[in-house]
Amino acid sequence: MKDVLTDDFIAEHGRPEVMIVDPPRAGMHEDVVKVILNAAPEKIVYVSCNPATQARDLALLHEAYDITAVQPVDMFPHTHHVENVVALKRR
Numbered sequence: 001m002k003d004v005l006t007d008d009f010i011a012e013h014g015r016p017e018v019m020i021v022d023p024p025r026a027g028m029h030e031d032v033v034k035v036i037l038n039a040a041p042e043k044i045v046y047v048s049c050n051p052a053t054q055a056r057d058l059a060l061l062h063e064a065y066d067i068t069a070v071q072p073v074d075m076f077p078h079t080h081h082v083e084n085v086v087a088l089k090r091r
Contacts, residue, residue, distance in 0.1 A: 001032050002031045005035050010039060015039060015040060017042050018041055018045065019044045021044065023053075023057070025050045027050065027056055027057050028060075030060070033057060033060045033061065040064070042090050044061070045085065045087055046088065047083060047084070048085075049082075049084075051082075051084050058088075065089065065090055065091065066089055066091060067086055068089050069086070069087040070084065070086050072084050
């Protein structure tokens with residue numbers, strides 16, 4: 001994402017209105033968070049399988065975004081694994 005969503009890409013194609021992110025368990029790299037903040041989409045839907053790294057990333061995005069909804073989804077019954085979906089809106 002950090003190599004594609006550059007200033008040149010935004011200048012040519014415009015800013016995204018909605019961005020859906022579903023990073024690996026390790027969460028988003030700090031450079032990716034910076035790219036998202038620079039792209040400044042109106043809304044972000046953040047899907048995560050790791051609530052700890054999701055919370056870390058949401059704290060980084062908090063400078064520009066408010067959480068509007070949180071929905072855990074039990075995709076794997078009879079295990080402790082849960083997907084968590086968070087909706088964010090730009091201030």
